Amino acid sequence: MATEKLEKPDWQRFFDRLSSTLAGRRGSIEILAPDLGDQFAAEGVELIGIGYDPKDDALDIALKGLDHRIQAPREIQLERTAAGIAAIQAIDDEGRRQIVHLDPPA
Numbered sequence: 001m002a003t004e005k006l007e008k009p010d011w012q013r014f015f016d017r018l019s020s021t022l023a024g025r026r027g028s029i030e031i032l033a034p035d036l037g038d039q040f041a042a043e044g045v046e047l048i049g050i051g052y053d054p055k056d057d058a059l060d061i062a063l064k065g066l067d068h069r070i071q072a073p074r075e076i077q078l079e080r081t082a083a084g085i086a087a088i089q090a091i092d093d094e095g096r097r098q099i100v101h102l103d104p105p106a
Helices: 008-019
Strands: 002-006 026-033 037-053 058-063 066-071 075-081 084-091 097-102
Touching: 002 008, 008 037, 026 058, 037 066
Parallel strands: none
Antiparallel strands: 002 075, 026 037, 026 097, 037 058, 058 066, 075 084, 084 097
């Protein structure tokens, strides 16, 4: 599995393109934080889209029945496999790691 850091100027364009490929995929959101412990905000939920809003400086993850926002991400990394993107990791302004795990395409 290869890890790749996305540069901030590329976030909006990258997630706009990625969202069109997510139809029918499922994902989970894992939060790793010293103040909260490790927990899942969602598991195995259908993804609708992921987008970066530069005006609000937020990464928005839309899942069926749930919206999740990562405010002021400092860094975003991708984990790629031969099948494509397996995970998106964002470190927010409080140092929490939030990971969107993507199930393989059907």
